[in-house]
Amino acid sequence: VDGGASNASELDSVLVVGAGLLGTSIGLALASVGVGVHLVDSEPKHLHAAVERGAGRVWNGADRVDLAVVAVPPRITAELLERLQRLDIARTYTHVASVQAHVQAEVEARRLDLSCVVGGHPMAGAALSGPAAASADLFTGRPWCVCPLSESTAEAVADVWALALAVGGAPVSLSAAEHDRAVALVSHLPQIVASGLAGLLTDPVALTLAGPGLVDTTRIAGSDPDLWTDVLTANAVLIEPLVGRLIAALQELRSALADPPSPARDAAIHGYLSLGRAGRGLVPVKRGSGSAAFEVVQVRLDDRPGELARLLSQASDLRVNVEDVRVDHLEGRPHGVVSLSLTPGQARHLAASLAATGWTVER
């Protein structure tokens, strides 16, 4: 091994520390491509569940591996990296912390050998938690941020890059600062906005008039405050100016709202809303395998068992592939509206066929 920027890293054995959603999913994915996975977790129940699911075998505490992956809460990540390195059990060490610079600073403060340490953060869904929710393809096609330290050797970086590829991810090389700036904007700020709005919802009478807009805008305000306190404090330096920019925009809007009616006042409010619409246009809403925008067909659905299945069976019989389904019920209404997202070119055909067989197609 010459330390060049080679992608030819071979991972034969990996130690995964922490058998939660991410650790167990890494184990399952690596095991499925033939990498030898060792697992350890301070919680025997989790370790047992992960092993049962086939994510690897219990680490004996001595076997040396090519790569050690620390998949534990960010608070204790640096400490575990240090303890593992003292045991000298791996060629390369990485982690999966959602904030990078913070962990990196702690690692540096602990006087580890930094040449064999590389940060990492898979951008994978975490609505579920624990080993039971893990899956071998949690990372397939998702970005996996690889964040080298300035001291990291090319060999160490190649090992983490190889990990991302082995689990089906799309490795992206970013500095810790770049990573933390990006997640501050697309992940941490939305949490703050949703929580701030929801925090003002103390009027039960007003809430009886609430509709789907409020429901969606506050969804992530239901997240775990313990977990998010850790995340926000760890990335506070980069989040704080974004909150400042949001406050400045809100203050401008507030000042316009307080102005007497005038074309300039209306233009300020319109500008605020238009900027928001432009930003929304950049959000990658369309997911799934196709990158083209979907067509949507909306169908009225009676609130009876089996209606949704009947609708989708009919779409399936027409060989229309439904990429996404959204059901909107409104309080007390006897029917809902189902929005079917289709790959382009199928909407007209489906809408006509559904209408011809008695469905009410809304558009």
Place this chain on the structure above:
Amino acid sequence: VDGGASNASELDSVLVVGAGLLGTSIGLALASVGVGVHLVDSEPKHLHAAVERGAGRVWNGADRVDLAVVAVPPRITAELLERLQRLDIARTYTHVASVQAHVQAEVEARRLDLSCVVGGHPMAGAALSGPAAASADLFTGRPWCVCPLSESTAEAVADVWALALAVGGAPVSLSAAEHDRAVALVSHLPQIVASGLAGLLTDPVALTLAGPGLVDTTRIAGSDPDLWTDVLTANAVLIEPLVGRLIAALQELRSALADPPSPARDAAIHGYLSLGRAGRGLVPVKRGSGSAAFEVVQVRLDDRPGELARLLSQASDLRVNVEDVRVDHLEGRPHGVVSLSLTPGQARHLAASLAATGWTVER
């Protein structure tokens, strides 16, 4: 008619001015219960479409009715109320404006006979627009705010109450100020929050790391800036202090984020998030006919045509009523996760049956 607070109002004939989503839906709903509906719209295409759909017959400009409903944009609502009243064509006049006090003040300034005017606002979905999107049960079970003026007679209030009931709505009596305060919180502030967040999304690199949290939080930022400029300016006086409260909360959080690490700093951030979670707990998320919380079963779904239909057919065969469906795809991943919301007591049965027939049940 003695003008007492009677609910015994009889509506035999109604004039609907404006054949958009709301006006046409009102016409369809009234026609379906035998009320004679007259329609008028300055746009002949809309009028034609509404009549074609059975929402009523074209008003001849002279026939007198029990109730005139002005269903046009708020900006021109007061003017139309005045013109109709000059023609003396109805016993009672109402409207459907999304902001009440503003219209009420304009009505008062126009020196109308206020005794026969009552404000109204159906809290019905408006994601779609135009007469084609109208439906006879748009208002079924939804709150219909009835906002009397201080001069409104009890007979006039009873007429509007009767309208709300005739179209299947749930009339709620509120003052214009109470109404406007409620919608400022549950409708207008969420729009401002979503637009403000989305307005900061100018970094395309960061957006490649975006997930479902950002997608949901910014959804309504895609709304029409013209429409929303009208709404926000009309209710500016009540929205402005709410924006002020949001700014104050964000400023406290920002100040905590700028503080050096300490238990007090963490407690402030935790408190902000916890308040948000408590508020989110008050949002009426569960809709449809049942008021009990749903159980959720999550199932892995291969990205192949017909899989969703097959899953729902199987649920239907088991006589499990699926109240809601959510499909989460993630970029490039070969499968999605389907979340099925069920009325309580069915989840265990469904999960076991699905698992036994080869589905991967996530929990």
